[in-house]
Amino acid sequence: MSNFPWLTTIGVIPLVGAGVVWALPKASARGSRVVALVFSLITLVVGIVAATQFKTGGGHGQFQLTETHSWIPQFGVSYALGVDGMALTLILMSLVLVPISLLAAWNDVPEGGRREQTYFALLLVLETFMIGVFAATDVFLFYVFFEAMLIPVYFLIGLYGGPRRQYAAVKFLLFSLFGGLIMLVAVIALYQQGPGGDHGFLVTTLTGLHMSTTTERLLFVGFFIAFAIKAPMWPVHTWLPDAASESKPAVAVLLVGVLDKVGTFGMIRFCLQLFPEASRWATPVVIILAIISIVYAAIAAVGQNDMMRLIAYTSVSHFGLIVLGIFALTQTSVIGSQLYMINHGITTAALFLFVGFLIARGKSKNITDYGGWQRTTPILAGVFLVAGLSALSLPGLNSFVSEFLVLIGTFQRYPVAAGFAVTAVVLAALYILLMYKNVFTGPKQELVAAPDGTLALGEDGTRPRTGITTTLFDEPEIAKDDVPPEARVRGSAIQDLNLRERLVAGLLIAFMLVLGFFPKPALDLLRPAVDATLQHVHVHDPAPHAGVTTEGSSK
């Protein structure tokens, strides 16, 4: 069984699913989402089986489950797949998030028909590319997935997004393409630095090359710009809030929760592994950019009124932490960052999807349009609070473990940077709890419910004034008389989470708790990958007296 092409299989199943979904006859178009869900679940099962084939002990080479075939020998390109602990956990996270997102996206395209089929087909195509990008062990192949991935996302935002979807989709595509094209130059140049040959693009072939300092640094910059745009870091993060805000919540989950991880994944896999010297050279700048990202985005999040944008900004802030951990280059911080990638995926998914549930009912993305919804939708308020607490790293929930590891690992080497980064925790509490307060707490609003259980809009299409706060820091001070009469009638008819939505919420919260209380399996999976990475960069943890439990890597 060890030669079975597990990774190809995992990648092909969703692609086949996409074909089936797309080819369904018009009469059974409503079945497309069921088919899509089934295929994503099959993929997940196969993925878990594949994971059992993965050996966590040492002595297996950097990559396992490998497949290598010649693809374009003239370019030295191979179709080479393989995973280490980091790639495997990210793939598993993607495989988990896709069915959850599909379930949450059940009614995203209410008009059905061909449009709905295309939506679910695109989501499945995206899953294929996500698996490919994490599993590729050939730089060229990685690049192919990296760029090709943009197309389904572009259409998912542009065809199914909000009112400013055109702008958001084009901005997303151009930012990503710009970074990608710069990286392409570096990819070409990298091959010419290497030994060449039919398999000259394999990561393992290109690791440990001897090149001139200038070349290495230029190549590093070429790769890093692309990954920084993807991650996204300040100052090239501006596409993310637009893209996340305009896309459907399920798409936003995959975009922010999975696709952006490619940026940080790429930093570890390519920047650190292929250009160790340049990575150390660039560390001060990267750390400063990461700190700016952390603090700036957190402050920006506090000031957002659009909930989707707010979550996007929290992600930028958290990505700053991940990058900080990566480039602090201690065992604790790097493993923290890798764990953070997983946790951030789950937490962000929860935030986006729960906000999506809220928006589906309240028909507005603006915080100021809400208030008092805890009394109308208590379960939604509850799960939202849990997700929020995970985002602000409450001990016992998943993010706490990783954020703590990143901070403590960074502190070993860069105490000042770690000091700045800690402010993120404080600011996180501010933006999460303020959002929760303004949306869910306060007096019960008497809302008019439409027959489908969502908020009814006024005759002119506007929402009845239910919210109170004009600024985030105002106390709600509404008198019952201020509520327009049409908004007082049947508030209780707005339904709380239904069974499908509860399932989504339950699964996500279960993951948060498991990873919060028992992160050991994930850490065991990640540790060999971290050791390997640090070995490539030739760094040792500073001053063992800090009492780190890790054994410290040696050359």
Next chain:
Amino acid sequence: MTSAFTQAHITYAAVVPMLVVFGAALVGVLVEAFLPRSRRYWAQLAITLVGIVASFLTLVLSARNHKGVTAGAAVVIDGPALMLQGTVLVISFLAVLLMAERFDLSAPDAFTQSGASVPGSPMETNAVKLGATTTEVFPLVLFSIGGMMLFVSAGDLLVMFIALEVLSLPLYILTGLARRRRLLSQEASLKYFLLGAFSSAFFLFGSALVYGATGIIKFGDLASSIGTVTGKDDILIPGAFLIAVGLLFKVGAVPFHTWTPDVYQGAPTPVSGFMSTTVKVAAFGAMLRMFYVALDGLAWNWQPVLAVVAVLTMAVGAIFAVTQTDMKRLLAYSSISHAGFLLVGVVALNKTGLSGTMFYLVAYSFTTLAAFGMIPLVRSAGSEATHLSQWAGLGKTSPVLAAVFSFLLLGFAGIPLTSGFTAKFALFSGAVGHGATWLVVVAMLMSAITAFVYVRVIVLMYFSEPNGDTHVLMPSALTGIAVTVGALATLILGVAPAPLLNLAQHSALFIR
């Protein structure tokens, strides 16, 4: 130089593909003279297609095994010549299919029924009433194809000039034969003719100067003697640059590009497709031979100039494409920027650059031809709807057309899994290997700009509401085949480019 005349020996097995094409063209002229109008369309179409296929077969079966210098070094059949001749033939075959498209008319849809009459005159009305057809386009195309095949295999300056004229003159006529908006078409034709004549004159003048400096017109000898010529740089180098002007004009490089948008817009759309693909292939083939063989010794002089031209071409093509509102002009500017990318490959002056350029030419030609093939399908009020706003919402009204066209645009933009990406990669590898990394960085930045242009069209088709009066014609098998082949090639060369890359690499050796 000997005083006695020796008859040049011609290896007919090597030049037979050209002879077949020219022969078919002559037969076409006879058909035009003697066959009744009603039967000409099918006869001409059959002769043209059979001629092209036969030529391709002789190319593969005979010429390929007889590489070498022939006809007194006037013709050189070597790897690049064969590969580019083959490309010209394959693309021309598809282009002829597009030109033959009739929709529901009795004559080719894109061409006027009476090119000689004044637009709107009683003479035109009369000609239409009598059922005139413009089947002479087929022999004209064949002559042009023959010229192109000779152009890429020319062995000396004079043959190259003659080939340039043979390929250009039919194009000037074809440009003026559009069925609709005839005045625009005739204006384009005149413009193309005048500027083309100037550029030919430049080419000839440059040849004269080079001959004056060296006393040689044969490329092989030129290459070996340029290094030994001293003290004549003041006419040799201007000569080389004047020749370059003539060639750069044909590929539409800045600053000799101004004709491109007008001509592409005015010409019948299939002819624009033909010009933007085969002419580019031929002209780049000639340019490669000129710079890689004949003027190799002057590389220090022409490389920097060509690099600057490449940057200007990419930039002007990319930036002006952003402001275009007409689909054909947009594709024209896009073809200018692609010419700039190709020049990056020419500047590289190494084997990778040569094979990369040839691969790019093939990949680009398929995509471009398919794109031009789809434009005539979109109609508004009886004529082609080339204004961008008329393409809005096609994703909803004709999903297949929009999907295929979007795919082609992604190919132009160089997204992975399309031929545009592998082609860019092949091309730029050569330039990076040569050390012109800065040129590649510029090329990538310009690619990002052109990507915006293409994406804007996709946005228009998919994310905008349809506008009422645009409809899409159902093409016949002719257009169907041409577009399908073009789109499939775009996909296949993106996913499995290895065989063609292999061919390009094995072909990348000039015989001197």
